[in-house]
Amino acid sequence: MSIPSSADSIIVLDFETTGLSPQQGDRAIEIGAVKLHQGEVIDRFQSLMNPGFRVSGFIEGYTGITNNMLRSAPSCAEVMDQFADFIQGSNLLAHNASFDQRFLDAELALICRNYAGKFACTLLVSRRLHQETSSHKLGDLVKYHRIENDGVFHRALADAEMTARLWQVQLNALKDKYAISQPSFELMAKIAKTPKASVEQMLRKEALK
DNA sequence: TGCCAGGCCCTCTTTAGGGCCTT
Numbered sequence: 138m139s140i141p142s143s144a145d146s147i148i149v150l151d152f153e154t155t156g157l158s159p160q161q162g163d164r165a166i167e168i169g170a171v172k173l174h175q176g177e178v179i180d181r182f183q184s185l186m187n188p189g190f191r192v193s194g195f196i197e198g199y200t201g202i203t204n205n206m207l208r209s210a211p212s213c214a215e216v217m218d219q220f221a222d223f224i225q226g227s228n229l230l231a232h233n234a235s236f237d238q239r240f241l242d243a244e245l246a247l248i249c250r251n252y253a254g255k256f257a258c259t260l261l262v263s264r265r266l267h268q269e270t271s272s273h274k275l276g277d278l279v280k281y282h283r284i285e286n287d288g289v290f291h292r293a294l295a296d297a298e299m300t301a302r303l304w305q306v307q308l309n310a311l312k313d314k315y316a317i318s319q320p321s322f323e324l325m326a327k328i329a330k331t332p333k334a335s336v337e338q339m340l341r342k343e344a345l346k
Numbered sequence: 347t348g349c350c351a352g353g354c355c356c357t358c359t360t361t362a363g364g365g366c367c368t369t
Contacts, residue, residue, distance in 0.1 A: 157368070235354085236353090261354075264366095272366085
């Protein structure tokens with residue numbers, strides 16, 4: 138299967154999990170995602186999932202997702218199988234994408250599913266495009282850029298929606314500052330991999346293409 | 347019961363250490 142081009146859809150996703158490391162036995166408890174096509178949200182995916190064990194009090198407090206809510210939720214395998222269908226044909230985007238990618242890879246490996254898209258990361262792009270900000274936490278960036286929100290944080294779909302809006306802010310910054318009229322997904326991924334000290338020069342060259 | 351990770355990035359760096367970010 139070929140990698141989707143920038144003209145195709147992008148899935149912005151966010152996991153809530155039992156902890157920080159699937160290698161240490163942590164599991165996903167919620168997935169939220171929006172599908173973007175040409176910058177517009179054209180579809181959404183959200184589901185709680187039962188990890189098969191009780192989550193800690195810290196996670197209940199941090200996410201607002203309680204053991205009682207998870208008791209009647211479908212299994213991780215059932216939800217992730219549906220999500221694998223949802224993301225086919227799309228590139229992927231998350232805030233601190235290495236975290237979400239680890240859980241996506243781990244959960245899909247358990248059900249022998251995979252995906253073809255590439256990941257981009259709004260955290261890495263933010264550290265390069267907005268070096269003036271002291272914090273690059275999603276919630277702080279939402280405040281800094283005055284991104285519309287409903288006050289819900291640390292729930293998967295709400296965080297995915299805000300990440301999608303942050304992505305649009307970053308695309309607009311490239312248009313305004315560097316006159317790059319239609320920044321591609323591939324360019325954003327390239328920005329994330331470019332050393333911070335070289336980004337300015339790289340984008341100036343990009344603007345001349 | 348208590349504990350756990352990993353990639354990025356900076357600097358008092360590279361034979362390392364520590365903060366940031368995600369739950």
